[in-house]
Amino acid sequence: MAIGIGGSNAAAELAKLKDMTGGVEPIQPAEYAARVARAQALMKQHGLDAIYIESGTNLLYFTGVAWRRSERLAGALIPASGPLHYIVPAFERGTFTGMLQIPGDMHCWDEDADPYRLLASVIEQAGCANGTLGFDESAPYFMYEGIRERAAGLRIKSAAPVTSGCRLRKSAAELALMQRANDMTLRVHQAAAAILRDGIGTDEVLDFIDAAHRAVGARRGSTFCIVLFGPDTAFPHGVKTPKRLERNDMVLIDTGCQLHDYHSDITRTYVFGEASARQRDVWAHEKRAQAVAFERVRAGIEAQEGDRAVRDYLATAGYGPGYALPGVPHRTGHGIGLDIHEGPYLVGGDRTVLDEGMCFSIEPMLCVPNEFGIRHEDHAYITADGPRWFTQPAKSIDDPFALG
Missing domain, CATH: 3.40.350.10 (Creatinase/prolidase N-terminal domain)
Incomplete structure (x- = not known):
């Protein structure tokens, strides 16, 4: 069994969780005033x-x-x-x-x-x-x-040239809120992994994650949550019917919360039991694909280049091409902020030139139909020195939360 997977229970894990929202302030009136001033300047530029x-x-x-x-x-x-x-x-x-x-x-x-x-x-x-x-x-x-x-x-x-022109680049205050929200969700992921056991249902895990988000300070609980086991993990956004966990199943959990209206969104995928050679191989390619996108994105390049780098790499590994399966069925990433999905998008055709303060997920999901899917999702933001992660990606299939 991988480090941190199973071995505990919901009551014990909830008891360990503490409110994590201290020391982070909501957006202040002066920043709202600066946003309006920026919007008015952009209106003049765009003839509005x-x-x-x-x-x-x-x-x-x-x-x-x-x-x-x-x-x-x-x-x-x-x-x-x-x-x-x-x-x-x-x-x-x-x-x-x-x-x-x-x-x-x-x-x-x-x-x-x-x-x-x-x-x-x-x-x-x-x-x-x-x-x-x-x-x-x-x-x-x-x-x-x-x-x-x-x-x-x-x-x-x-109004998009004005609204997007303002919202695409996050301020220091926005980045701080998103950093804390992501820290909260990563802690919830760790707790959720620990409660897994043979036969646990996806609905029980969903309920736990909602309670855990509340325990770390997310007033509304989980903003969304996807919990998938076994072959269902090959469906990026889930299936209708709840399932029970079996030994050696792949587990995919995608969830997030809000802190002062700003979103988090993290996906972790790992094996409950002993990973097979096949699971290890695909997991490693997914991890490398996420790293390839991170290495490519920086200020001055188009958003679509992150997606292109992923698909080029995976084609050399025998996946795809393009959106063909086994391979990546969806875009590499989406922007995030007050909306869970907003610009820029790491996808072919998005020619947004990346700039400092832009935030987005990096989540090229590898799907193998009728077997399993693996999605590593973390968010990054652009700085003058390159991209930075809000949360560090999964370490390895044997120690996904770097606990060892």
Whole structure:
């Protein structure tokens, strides 16, 4: 049995876990103000007179308001100069105001009113009625239609050059939150590995991981969790039916949490029992593929180059080519931050030029249909000196958590 796999139980492991959130602060008002200033500078560069940001992570990023998206318009108009304007359901004003980190003019609409006419009026007040509006690229199409039909003189483009232009590069405060969140999830992974036993069900492990995330300080528990045993590990995002663990099964666990809204996301794969020569060989190729991508990414190269390096290496090892199986069925990595998946993406066709502060997963998964799959997933960020890991990758198939 590999070091750290099995031999304990849920109660014992939960008792060992302590809150890990101390000493890390949420994003402060001064940083929100700097984000808005950066957005306004980018608007001028891209010929936008204002941007409209709907509820969701873009609104959270610029204003601190964590608002669940619904059919009701609730968001912010950020002009290229001047104060912000908030468009909010009247009955939600108190709750919305309590979350704000950036002051602005509040415009409320009652349930029987037309919120899009209100937004058009606010755009006119801001002096942008005949200008160009950047519309939140993540907002529903019906909202785009709503403002387009009520502001005939307005030119509407995607706000993505501004929103992504700000969000792609993480600040020191963002990196600190993501570092701690990943530290928390890695500790949970270690605890989950220790409770494995013959016959344990995937659902029991899922419940434990949620409780463990809460124990280390993740208020909402697991943001997501995938637990797979045996041949099911060849399905990247899981299967419908819970399974029970058998001796010498491959185990794949992919999970994460949030700390002050920033995500972690780590996958570990190892064997419960004695690894076969076949399992060892594929595990080693997966580990090398992850390292190849890490060695390739750095400031100044396109995001797609990380994926290309992985596929080139694996082709020499007899996998693929491309997305053919046995091989890598999905992209090598995704960006992370307030969204679990955001830009940049390590995938063919993503020509984003990597820069300092950009964060992404490195997780080229090797799938062998009807046998098993192996995914090593850790996240990295770009510095002036090259990439750095948030968490160190799995050490070896015999000591995945470097406990020996």
